[in-house]
Amino acid sequence: MALPKYTETRYRIWHYFYIAICTFVFIFLIAPLFVIFPLSFNAEEFLVFSEGMKNLDPDAFSLRWYKDMVYGTKNPWGLAAKNSFIIAIFATLGSVILGTVAALGLSSRHMPFKGIIMATLISPMIVPLIISGVAIFFFMAKAGLAATHTGIVLAHIILGTPFVVITVTATLSGFDHSVTRAAASLGSNPVNTFMKITLPLILPGVISGGLFAFVTSFDEVVVVLFLAGLENTTIPIQMWTGLREQLSPTILAVATCLIILSTLILISAELLRRRSERLRGINR
Amino acid sequence: MSSETKQILTTDGIPLEISLKKAERKNKIKAFLLVAPLLLFLIITYIFPIGEMFTRSIDDKMITNMLPKTFKSMETWDGKELPPEEVFASFLSDFKILVDKKEHGKLAQRLNKEKNGFTTITKKLFRQVKRNKIDETQSIKEQIMKVHKRWRNVEYWQAIKRTAPPYTSAKYLKAMDMYLNEDNKITQVSEDRRIHRILWLRTVEVAFFVTVFCFLMGYPIAHLLATLPMKYSNLLMICVLLPFWTSLLVRTASWMILLQQQGVVNDFFVMIGLVADDNRPEMMYNKVGTYVAMTQILLPFMVLPLYSVMKTISPSLMRAGKSLGGTPFVAFWKVYFPLTIPGIGAGCLLVFILAIGYYITPALVGGASGTLISNQIAYHMKSTLDWSFASAMGLMLLSGVLVIYWIYNKLVGVDNIKLG
Numbered sequence A: 001m002a003l004p005k006y007t008e009t010r011y012r013i014w015h016y017f018y019i020a021i022c023t024f025v026f027i028f029l030i031a032p033l034f035v036i037f038p039l040s041f042n043a044e045e046f047l048v049f050s051e052g053m054k055n056l057d058p059d060a061f062s063l064r065w066y067k068d069m070v071y072g073t074k075n076p077w078g079l080a081a082k083n084s085f086i087i088a089i090f091a092t093l094g095s096v097i098l099g100t101v102a103a104l105g106l107s108s109r110h111m112p113f114k115g116i117i118m119a120t121l122i123s124p125m126i127v128p129l130i131i132s133g134v135a136i137f138f139f140m141a142k143a144g145l146a147a148t149h150t151g152i153v154l155a156h157i158i159l160g161t162p163f164v165v166i167t168v169t170a171t172l173s174g175f176d177h178s179v180t181r182a183a184a185s186l187g188s189n190p191v192n193t194f195m196k197i198t199l200p201l202i203l204p205g206v207i208s209g210g211l212f213a214f215v216t217s218f219d220e221v222v223v224v225l226f227l228a229g230l231e232n233t234t235i236p237i238q239m240w241t242g243l244r245e246q247l248s249p250t251i252l253a254v255a256t257c258l259i260i261l262s263t264l265i266l267i268s269a270e271l272l273r274r275r276s277e278r279l280r281g282i283n284r
Numbered sequence B: 001m002s003s004e005t006k007q008i009l010t011t012d013g014i015p016l017e018i019s020l021k022k023a024e025r026k027n028k029i030k031a032f033l034l035v036a037p038l039l040l041f042l043i044i045t046y047i048f049p050i051g052e053m054f055t056r057s058i059d060d061k062m063i064t065n066m067l068p069k070t071f072k073s074m075e076t077w078d079g080k081e082l083p084p085e086e087v088f089a090s091f092l093s094d095f096k097i098l099v100d101k102k103e104h105g106k107l108a109q110r111l112n113k114e115k116n117g118f119t120t121i122t123k124k125l126f127r128q129v130k131r132n133k134i135d136e137t138q139s140i141k142e143q144i145m146k147v148h149k150r151w152r153n154v155e156y157w158q159a160i161k162r163t164a165p166p167y168t169s170a171k172y173l174k175a176m177d178m179y180l181n182e183d184n185k186i187t188q189v190s191e192d193r194r195i196h197r198i199l200w201l202r203t204v205e206v207a208f209f210v211t212v213f214c215f216l217m218g219y220p221i222a223h224l225l226a227t228l229p230m231k232y233s234n235l236l237m238i239c240v241l242l243p244f245w246t247s248l249l250v251r252t253a254s255w256m257i258l259l260q261q262q263g264v265v266n267d268f269f270v271m272i273g274l275v276a277d278d279n280r281p282e283m284m285y286n287k288v289g290t291y292v293a294m295t296q297i298l299l300p301f302m303v304l305p306l307y308s309v310m311k312t313i314s315p316s317l318m319r320a321g322k323s324l325g326g327t328p329f330v331a332f333w334k335v336y337f338p339l340t341i342p343g344i345g346a347g348c349l350l351v352f353i354l355a356i357g358y359y360i361t362p363a364l365v366g367g368a369s370g371t372l373i374s375n376q377i378a379y380h381m382k383s384t385l386d387w388s389f390a391s392a393m394g395l396m397l398l399s400g401v402l403v404i405y406w407i408y409n410k411l412v413g414v415d416n417i418k419l420g
Helices: A009-040 A064-071 A077-107 A114-126 A129-143 A149-173 A178-185 A190-219 A222-227 A235-244 A249-279 B016-058 B061-066 B068-074 B085-100 B104-114 B118-130 B140-147 B154-162 B170-175 B196-227 B230-245 B248-259 B264-271 B287-310 B315-323 B328-356 B360-365 B373-382 B387-411
Strands: B178-180 B186-188
Touching: A009 A249, A009 B196, A009 B230, A009 B248, A009 B287, A064 A077, A064 A249, A077 A114, A077 A149, A077 A190, A077 A235, A077 B016, A114 A149, A114 B016, A114 B387, A129 A149, A129 A222, A129 B016, A129 B373, A129 B387, A149 A190, A149 A222, A149 B016, A178 A190, A190 A235, A190 A249, A222 A235, A222 B373, A235 A249, A235 B248, A235 B360, A249 B230, A249 B248, B016 B170, B016 B387, B061 B068, B061 B104, B068 B085, B068 B154, B085 B104, B085 B118, B085 B140, B104 B118, B104 B154, B118 B140, B118 B154, B170 B178, B170 B387, B196 B230, B196 B287, B196 B328, B196 B373, B230 B287, B248 B264, B248 B287, B248 B360, B287 B328, B287 B360, B315 B328, B328 B387, B360 B373, B373 B387
Parallel strands: none
Antiparallel strands: B178 B186
16 A cells, blocks of 8 residues: 655655555554453453453463363353354354255345345344344243243244355356256256355355354344253353353453354354355456 | 348247247246345244334233223223223223132233322232122122222223223333323423433433544554555554454453553552542543543544545655645545545444444443443343343344435445455
8 A cells, every 4th residue: 555656745644644544454454353352361250350460470371261161060161162163063064054955046146035034034133133033032931931941943044044044046147057057967866966066165165154154143132031041051141141240250261262163263264165166167 | 131130030940039938937946046045034934023123012912911801891981981881890800800710910010100109909809809898799899999999080990091092102112101091192201300311311421422422533544554565554453453353342451441540541640640649530431431432442433444444545646635735634625535435434333323222331431421322232131131121121122224225325325344
């Protein structure tokens, strides 16, 4: 962004001002995530930087809260993590299967009422979560599925499918349908064609939709708060209660682990996006 | 050839047009069958329950089923003076059934909501009925009127009559701080009890300002990301995408740490001498906290659509604008800015829709002055268990969001939502 030599002073000043604003916004976006790292290694019980930490005294740092997270006697994090992973994995599987199949139908040019059906399928993403929570709670209570894993998994499938539908339809929009016709003309049945031809080509889109569904479920707290009993506690619920009641540094240890997890997800999502663009022949 | 064109036939003798239509219909059914499982699933578990919220919010059948004979006999009563003997008699027989089913408490509770004072007089009547003090061969009207002076007051009978319809708009009026008075007129509640209207206004205000802040902060960085060379912008893009993928609660937690009185932001202010050490401002548990945290959390939803639009604008357009004599500001305002309007629309509407239904962050960092309508809905769902009131408020919020969604759809189209 080097400025040409002939730039007038006022534009020069404006340009540096613009760079300053951008720097500020980037710091605003990313810095909050980095306060958590050092504080989670705090040797003391307070959520502020102690004098020792400011002087980089090694005694002021410890792994105490990580130990507490894993071995703590009263800590519910073990159960919460287990529940979160089980629920998120099943919700992702459900969302991916239902969403991909629906996206295949939606991308067909023969699909009737495309607009209204698409709007319905996307609606859980647009309707405020609190309303989805109330509605899903009414259904689950009637179906006897409140406070069960099944109920929460179904709820998260509802919330996760829109992401799969959107990413897979986007992938299919660049899809060359003549390859499936070629397969059919060579005698392949539709299921075989899908498994051998279509799926490998749209797989990056399917997986990145799945990642969205996974994160949605793993991160979801509003609907779970309505549905979960003591047995179905999840990581977000524990964080929510922890943040409301006693802010213990153990939460920061958990948060650090979650940030590492989201970094991994970000990297895989980026790699998938690039692969998908390569497969669809979009060159940048 | 004659003037009539000959019908084209397929090899098996069926007219081509019909044969094509058949194939078309087959394809249509095939496509629909693929969508059907998800559509059915969503309709049963999601769309119907939202509809159920509506019936629940206007439902007032409980009392209609409790006093069927009373309401039947009240049909002929003009409601001006005390009702005739017949009404009293059917009320007593309805009431006796309720006493047998031990549901008279529920009746008292419901009637008390309509008019204060019903709890006491139903209790008194209950005692008389329990002790079999009411002689059915005598005038029931006289006996009930003797139980308590309020039974002689026509206003209480009018209140009972008002509860007759199986549906009520009371919950919706309550959400707007209004109620139906004795003459069936919509009235405002007294000034000191108007809490919901403040919450609605605050919700819209917070959503609006968060959208404005997101736009003001998101536009410059989206522009920078779109104009920088790939290798730098990919690196900076991480600053946008990492928060996007990080748990909402983690980000809220970090804001709670940053904004607390002994927190990093206050430390910084003290360090540069902006505030005195013993006079650190409270930045959390008020609107400041809500604004700051929500802006950071929703900013990626503004940057991503803006970026995807700006990426398609050719830099030569700005150069052309400048070479035709425009200053950089004029070139930006007349050439670049109008081209980014679709992105601005998409980003702003997305952020506004998300902000208006926000619940978790305001509940944690907002304190009392940061609570929004969603918090109120959750409160009535979980604490007071007034589910019909929560449903009514939820649907009012939903209709607002749907209007915005509809505009969004008209302007950008749902299928143009871009993720990541």
